[in-house]
Amino acid sequence: INVAGQTGGQLFRLQEDGATKFQINENGNVGIGTTSPNDALEVAGNSATTHRIRINNANASGSETLAFVQGTTFKSWVEYNNSNGNFDIWQYTNNNLRFGTNNTERLVIDSSGVVSITNESSDGLIIERTGTTTGKYRFGIGGTNLLTIRDVAQSATRMAIDSTGN
Secondary structure, X not given: OEOXXXXXXXXXXXXXXXXXXXXXXXXXXXXXXXXXXXXXXXXXXXXXXXXXXXXXXXXXXXXEEEEXXXXXXXXXXXXEEOOOOOEEEEEOOXXXXXXXXXXXXXEEEOOOOOEEEOOOOOOOEEEEOOOOOOOEEEEEEXXXXXXXXXXXXXXXXXXXXXXXXX
């Protein structure tokens, strides 16, 4: 065990056979599996198997929660409830809940509950019934402000509504 006053910026370090398992740096950052944590908590590994952070509550009536708090105010959380099986992603404040891929916002649930899906390609929103070649429909904006519903399997437009409602 290395303690305060050691070289290299670490305040506290646990090692096994020369490999650092846990470290607290002088700046308060905690590293598990790393000697140079870049955030308040960094868990590092190099494994071909799944690398997880586990939150475990064995009580059947309890919940496992990852909470985001500013001071004493809960802002959002991710939670699994053992008693009813619900998995919640919760935005506690009056703000948007956003989802993204490829560093781009794709879906937003705004504070009033309105869902917005952003898709800059021509594909639009695709609803698909899996396990079959039929049952794949594309909802999108086509032509000159046409709202369309296309049957993907049949390559056919099943409905189109223009800007006048026809």
